[in-house]
Amino acid sequence: MAANIQAPKGTRDILPKDSGAWQLVEDIMRDEASVHGFEEIRTPVFERTELFERSVGDTTDVVQKEMYTFLDKGNRSISLRPEGTAGVVRAVLEHALMNDGAPQKLYYLIPCYRYENTQEGRQREFHQFGCEAFGAAAPVADAALIALAHSIFERLGIRNLSLEINSIGCPKCRGEYHAALKAFLEASKGELCGTCLTRLEKNPMRILDCKTPSCGEITQNAPVMKDYLCSECAEHFTAVQEYLDAAEIAYTVNPRIVRGLDYYTRTVFEFISNDLGAQSTVCGGGRYDGLVKQMGGAQTPALGFAMGMERLLLVMQAQNITLPRPPVCELYIAPLGRQAQVKAFAFTNLLHQAGIKAECDLCDRSLKAQMKYADKIGAVFTMVLGDEELKQNCAELKHMQTGEKTSISLGEGFLTEFVAVATQTEDNAAMGLDGLTVDFEGFEIFEKED
């Protein structure tokens, strides 16, 4: 393995053995988002650096030290997106999507980039599925977003996720809380760890999140945001919980949930798994009522969440969740001899036009090798095509799992007969042939054959 052909640090190829699982998970996400009335938005992989500085926050680690930033040939500072919300907000403003009515409900499935050291559940290129809703101020919207994420996890069969929610208030009540928290922490300033000392000035709430044991002890009795919420924020938070209760979505209020991006207000939440390493947050999100205005738009309440695809797949792997996969090949045709090869190719094409997964030999291999190959790819049926079959205009369809053989005509009725045999087997559902309708009129290949 030559060093120069290795993928860059923190990136990963998604190989055929895994891409099927990705697609199934993505399909479920798209479908569930659509069921909830969300439509896809696609924004550029890179944006002007300033966009992230202004939205994510220029004091955050994500912006300060984790962005892939470079100057393009026109001397513009460009950054690969470290998250999805900024670009979506930009697009909503640029195209005045709010003029199409509120709420605007958007989802995305995107790669993101952060220059970090890798570990389990953390790469430099990673993928997020995210949903954002603009123009929805009511607490039911918070619950609706959480419900959407929740139902995706349900459909994926993921167990043992805990949902933790909190309210970090609005700029008004948060200021008051910060003052109180700071006053409390000043008392034991000497015992805080180094990073928390700097946090004390910049963003004292993050200290609640610190994993250093001594800091944890100090903050145990620290004032919590919950007790400082203004009446509007408190009401909002209570209502969100009522809606969650009504939807029978289990959650715990964790006053220590603090999100690392600057734009959050009021409700914040995380879905956490114990089946991951240290990176246990599978999905995180919250409300960001101030962001749109801050970016130059009208005051627009908004909220959203993002889930990490890689982490999700890791959890599924840890929980031994396997998704049903349709077979790669429904019929493998094994020709013997030149004449049969041509015929096999023609049949394969015909089957393809009918949407049936068919393959024939591409390697000039012996019959035995072909059967081995058919077995390996999990072909549901095989059909040998040799001189005998061509002479009699009739071949045997072999069901690979049962070994059962059915005679099938090689004439006009081939496609109909194949579909009939295929739909009779137990595999029909798995083969996706249930609803198969074939327009036979379009296939004239048999008439052209001798």
Added chain:
RNA sequence: GUGGGUAUAGCUUAGUUGGUUAAAGCGCCAGUUUGUGGCACUGGAGACCGUCGGUUCGAAUCCGACUAUCCACCCCA
């Protein structure tokens, strides 16, 4: 950015105190005589032992640096 572990065929690993053509299993390819997969047997391809440098008559093995990877901190999905 910080700390610790690891680096030998596609994968999982062996490789004895440094000593000749670096092993094995799985996988891959082919064969075990006439046209049928899974099992078994036989054979084959495939590794400059992560990279560069050093010690030595001699390095996969010892030393150093770099790179990658894994785990953790920080932070986040």
